[in-house]
Amino acid sequence: MAKHHRILFVFVAATLFACLAWLWQAVFSHYDAAPAGLIGLVLICVALVLPKIPLALWAWWGLGLLTVFWSLTPGNTLVLGLWELAYLAAFAAGTWLAGLVGLNIALLGYGLLTTLTLAWMGLVMYFSGSSHYVAGAQALVLIPLAMMWLFRSRWPILSGILLTGALYLALMSGARAVYLPLVFIVLLMVWRLWREGIPLRQIMLVCALVAAAIVSLDTALPFSPIQNALGLKATLSRQAQDLGAEGSIGSRLQMWDQTLKIALQHPMGTGNGSFRDTLAAYLQYPGILFSNAHNYYLETAATGGWLRLLLLLVILVWALWHGWNSPAWPWALGAAGLWTTLAFDVTGMYPSVMMLAFASLGAVHSQIKIPLVSAGSRSIRFGWMVSVAGLIATIGLAAWWYWPCKHNCAVSRYLGYRPAVLNELERIPEAQQNKLLSEAERLNPKSLWVYRIRLERARAPEEKMQLLQQIIEVFPLANPIYYLQLAELATDLNQPSKAIQVLELGLSRFPPDFKGYQSGNFFGALTPSYETWRTKAPELLERLK
Structure with missing residues (x-):
C-alpha cells in the first residue's frame, strides 16, 4: 500500500511540476484569471496530497480569501485565491526532492538558453520582472545544492558544471535583488562547509576553479553577458545615481513607503490582489504608479493585512531556521535566497515564481523532524477537519468562478473583476452599460479604470x-x-x-x-x-x- 501511495504522490508531483514548467514559459500574473483546466488539475492534486499541506498554510490561504468581504477589488481577491491554491499544491509537491531538483535543472537550462539568446541578439532586459531577473532568482535555489554535491556526491564534475551554470545565470541577471542574496549564500556556504569538516584550503581552491571557469566562459562569449551586466548595474557611480529619487533604488524606497502607509491605513488589508488597481488612490509621490510594490511582504501586509503577513513570516522563519540547523541546510539556503528576491522585485506577482518558492519551502519542510504544531491525537483530528474544510472551500471557490454563467455575470458572479466588466460592456445594450459601470464603481471604489471608462463614455x-x-x-x-x-x-x-x-x-x-x-x-x-x-x-x- 505504501508503495502505491508513493507512486501516486510522484505522479501528482510530476503533474504539478509540469504545470509549473508550462507556466514558467507563459506570461501570467496573479491579476489574470487562471485557466480552468489548470485549477481543475490543482484541485485534484490538492485532494490527493491533502495531508502534506500544513494547517498554517491553510490558515494563510484562508486569511487571504477572507478579505473578499471588505476588499476594494473583490474580483481580484477571488482570482488570486484561485492562484494561491496552486501555491499550496506546489508546497506539497516540493516534498518530492528528486523531482524538484530535475525541475530546477530544466528551468536552469531554459533560463540560460533564454538569456544567452537575448544577449546574443542585444536584447538585455535589466529591469524588474524581466526574464533575466526571474532566471537569476531561480538559479539561487540550485547554487547551495550544487556546492554541497561538489564535495559530498560521487559526481563532483557534474556538480561543478551545475554550480558553474547556476552561478553564471545568477551573475548575468543584472539584478541586485539576486546579487544581494547571492553574496550571503556564498559566504554562508563556505562557512557551513568549513564547519562540517571540509578544509578551508579545499573550499577556496574549488571556489577559485569555479570562478575561473565563469570568467573564461564569459570572456569567450563575444557579448560577455556578465561583464555587461556588472558594468551596468554594479558600478559605484550607478549605485549613487540609482539612490536618487529618479533612480531605481530611490523609486523603490518611495514605493515601499507608500505601500507601508497603505498597510498602516488598512490593518486588515485592502483585499488580497487589490494592489495594482487601488494604488492610484493611495499615491504619496506623483507618478510612482506600479502594478507591484516591488516587495511581496509589504504588499501582503497592505492587501492581506498584518495578521496574514505575520503568519507567512512565522512559516518562513520556522521552516528556514530549522532547515538551516539540519542536514537540509542547502535546501534551506536556496529557498531563503529565492524568498529574499521577493523583497526587492516584482516576481511575487508571477504565479510560476511563487509556485517554485512554495515548492522549495515544501522541500525544506519535508526534511524537518520537528512539527510546526503538536502531533497529539486531538491535533491530528483538528488538522484533518481544517484540511477537509479547506478542500471544500477550494472546490466551492472554483465552482463559483468557473461554473457557466449567462446573466449579469460581471457583478453577481465575478464581483466587478475588470476583464469580466469589459467583456460584458461589449455585449449588453448601451442603456444597461451605465448601470453596469455604476455597480463596478461600487465594487471597486478605489480603482481608476472604472472612472476612466465612465469618462470615455x-x-x-x-x-x-x-x-x-x-x-x-x-x-x-x-x-x-x-x-x-x-x-x-x-x-x-x-x-x-x-x-x-x-x-x-x-x-x-x-x-x-x-x-x-x-x-x-x-x-x-x-x-x-x-x-x-x-x-x-x-x-x-x-x-x-
Whole structure:
C-alpha cells in the first residue's frame, strides 16, 4: 500500500511540476484569471496530497480569501485565491526532492538558453520582472545544492558544471535583488562547509576553479553577458545615481513607503490582489504608479493585512531556521535566497515564481523532524477537519468562478473583476452599460479604470466635469492630464475661476520642473501626458489670469 501511495504522490508531483514548467514559459500574473483546466488539475492534486499541506498554510490561504468581504477589488481577491491554491499544491509537491531538483535543472537550462539568446541578439532586459531577473532568482535555489554535491556526491564534475551554470545565470541577471542574496549564500556556504569538516584550503581552491571557469566562459562569449551586466548595474557611480529619487533604488524606497502607509491605513488589508488597481488612490509621490510594490511582504501586509503577513513570516522563519540547523541546510539556503528576491522585485506577482518558492519551502519542510504544531491525537483530528474544510472551500471557490454563467455575470458572479466588466460592456445594450459601470464603481471604489471608462463614455460636458472632479479627488497624484482636462472643460463652460483653481491645485502637485515621475514610469507610460501638462497648464493659467 505504501508503495502505491508513493507512486501516486510522484505522479501528482510530476503533474504539478509540469504545470509549473508550462507556466514558467507563459506570461501570467496573479491579476489574470487562471485557466480552468489548470485549477481543475490543482484541485485534484490538492485532494490527493491533502495531508502534506500544513494547517498554517491553510490558515494563510484562508486569511487571504477572507478579505473578499471588505476588499476594494473583490474580483481580484477571488482570482488570486484561485492562484494561491496552486501555491499550496506546489508546497506539497516540493516534498518530492528528486523531482524538484530535475525541475530546477530544466528551468536552469531554459533560463540560460533564454538569456544567452537575448544577449546574443542585444536584447538585455535589466529591469524588474524581466526574464533575466526571474532566471537569476531561480538559479539561487540550485547554487547551495550544487556546492554541497561538489564535495559530498560521487559526481563532483557534474556538480561543478551545475554550480558553474547556476552561478553564471545568477551573475548575468543584472539584478541586485539576486546579487544581494547571492553574496550571503556564498559566504554562508563556505562557512557551513568549513564547519562540517571540509578544509578551508579545499573550499577556496574549488571556489577559485569555479570562478575561473565563469570568467573564461564569459570572456569567450563575444557579448560577455556578465561583464555587461556588472558594468551596468554594479558600478559605484550607478549605485549613487540609482539612490536618487529618479533612480531605481530611490523609486523603490518611495514605493515601499507608500505601500507601508497603505498597510498602516488598512490593518486588515485592502483585499488580497487589490494592489495594482487601488494604488492610484493611495499615491504619496506623483507618478510612482506600479502594478507591484516591488516587495511581496509589504504588499501582503497592505492587501492581506498584518495578521496574514505575520503568519507567512512565522512559516518562513520556522521552516528556514530549522532547515538551516539540519542536514537540509542547502535546501534551506536556496529557498531563503529565492524568498529574499521577493523583497526587492516584482516576481511575487508571477504565479510560476511563487509556485517554485512554495515548492522549495515544501522541500525544506519535508526534511524537518520537528512539527510546526503538536502531533497529539486531538491535533491530528483538528488538522484533518481544517484540511477537509479547506478542500471544500477550494472546490466551492472554483465552482463559483468557473461554473457557466449567462446573466449579469460581471457583478453577481465575478464581483466587478475588470476583464469580466469589459467583456460584458461589449455585449449588453448601451442603456444597461451605465448601470453596469455604476455597480463596478461600487465594487471597486478605489480603482481608476472604472472612472476612466465612465469618462470615455460620458457625453454631456457637465457629466464629464463631475467625473473629472471625482478623479482628482480620489486619485490626486495619478496623472496630471485630468487636471488639464477639467480646467479646459471649465473654461469651455465659462467657469474661469474654477479652471484657475484646478490648474493651481494641479501645478502644486505636478510642478513643471518635477522629474521624479520618470523613475516611476520606466516605459514612459505617463511621459506624453506629463509633457502636455507641463507645456499647456502654465499657458492656460496665464491666459485665464
